[in-house]
Amino acid sequence: MKQLVFGLFLASLLISCKQNTEKQNLEPAQIKLTNGHWFNGNTFSEQTVWVKGGTLSFNQENAIADTIIDLSGTYVIPPFAEAHNHNLESEYGLEKRINAYLDAGVFYVKHLSSIKKRIDSLMYYYNKPTGLDVSLAHAPLTATGGHPIALRKRYLEYGYFDGLFNTLEEIESHGYFIMDDEAHLQKKWEQVLSFKPDFIKINLLYSEEYQKRKNDSAYFGKKGLDPDLVPAIVSKAHKSNLRVSVHVATAHDFHVAVTAGADEIAHLPEIHNGKPIDPEDAQLAAEKGIVVVTTASLVTKNKEKPKYNQLLANVRSNLGILKEARVTLAIGSDMYNDNSVGEFQFLHSLDLFSNLELLKMWCENSATTTLPYRKVGHLKEGYEASFLVLDVNPLEQIKEVSQSISLKVKQGVILD
Structure with missing residues (x-):
């Protein structure tokens, strides 16, 4: 009653x-x-x-x-947050996605790459009391042939950029910045800042094989920055009062990002590869106050593979290593057709975290890494x-x- x-x-x-x-x-x-x-x-x-x-x-x-x-x-x-997604840049089905967030109590979304020319016309939906609050990186930093260039090329061919860009070359410095060395960094940094990003997104993929993949077209879209350049990028960003979020794929990427002093790791490492992360790197991440965004439910994309159970066990193990080291964990999904509700439910299913830990991850940690300069969470x-x-x-x-x-x-x- x-x-x-x-x-x-x-x-x-x-x-x-x-x-x-x-x-x-x-x-x-x-x-x-x-x-x-x-x-x-x-x-x-x-x-x-x-x-x-x-x-x-x-x-x-x-x-x-x-x-x-x-x-x-x-x-x-406090409200929930989505600490990693990319699904607020397209007008198609946008109100449905926004309502799905708000209906679930998700008020804050960290958008980990976008094309400013594309999202600008949609900003009236965001950052107001009746809408979502979003934090935007805009164009991520990568190397020649690195992620997300292959994705941008594919979307260009699908016609997603009609009226904005006609060639892949036109997308550069809007959909990504190529940073192959410190000369590039110095030359292009002011243009990076001109987009007024809320934070800097950089891409590391298989950095332990950087030299092997660097000039091999077979790895188009499956590589990232020179790991030796990452400390300079982090330093440059911090001098501009910008935090750095690092896309990682492997345990070595995680090591590079942590030792360079990045502020956030945008993915749990080794989701699709099944290798352990080094507990010493996890300990260093905790000491430096680095946030790791889970995106662990991405492992379910491997459900049809014979090694799925091994990958799932490794995801749980690596999350356990981070938990044991007391690393700050935030909930983000990186699922275009979903949001952090699905990621939260996946994490709950692992039976690894207490209800209190899950609540703090979703309400507090996810909000403060999304909007670190506001009194939220x-x-x-x-x-x-x-x-x-x-x-x-x-x-x-x-x-x-x-x-x-x-x-x-x-x-x-x-x-x-």
Whole structure:
């Protein structure tokens, strides 16, 4: 009965708030929320919380609220995030993808490469209280013939870039930057910055075979930067106050990125190869505060292969090595037709992480690596008033947590 009453109240509240926000140009009202259990990073505690000016306050006892919401013993957590995807650049089916994110409580998406000329016209969907917040790298850095040049070539041939580019050469410096040496880095860096990226994405693939693959056309699209150039790129980015996210394929790529001082590893290494990562590299990553984005469910693309069970076991083992070293893990899927919900469910199925660990990975770590300069990912004084209200305690029941959302608030605005 309590849930029914709460549901009826929310329905009327949403209508009221929608009318109010339309009149006030979506300016958040001052809201008082009572009888809710709020996540503090370790457990839940019953609190009265105020939302004012789009931020949270826990110390407004005498404040006058425009709206009072009785949360009736429900549970409040930060929103979820998607720390690795590429599916917000195309207008085709875009609103469906956006709604899938928001319906699941995913408010923040890290977009790990895009063509600025292509995504600019879609930016009105993003970075507003009623939409997704996105972080963009734009063109990634790679070597001649490296990833993602083969992908760009294929999409050009499919006609995806009609009206933007006519040749592959025209895509260079929009869909990727070729950086073969420090001379390239010095020459092209200002152009990289001119796109105003939120972070720098660089591609390492099979760096232990860099010399072997460098001039061999058989490896077109299956190679990346010179590993010796990575420290200079990281240094250059940090001097420009930009974090560096590194696409990796192998354990050696992981080693190169960690020792170079990158800020984020965009993939769990060895998903498709089945080799272990070095525990010493994992320990160094933890000491440097490097975030590793899981993308572990990509292993399911190998389901039809005879070695699938071995690959799956290796994914679990490598995640275990990172967990043991206390590396910060964030949830990202890199699944174009999905989002971090599927990745979360895959990680849950491995029976490797506790409910608390999974919750922190999805709410806290994924949000802070996506939007590191904003007050998101935590329910604290002065942080953005973005949160999800759940009918269940996720520390006890987390498997279908995205389906137990009864209220979504983003920057103080109640989402319909």
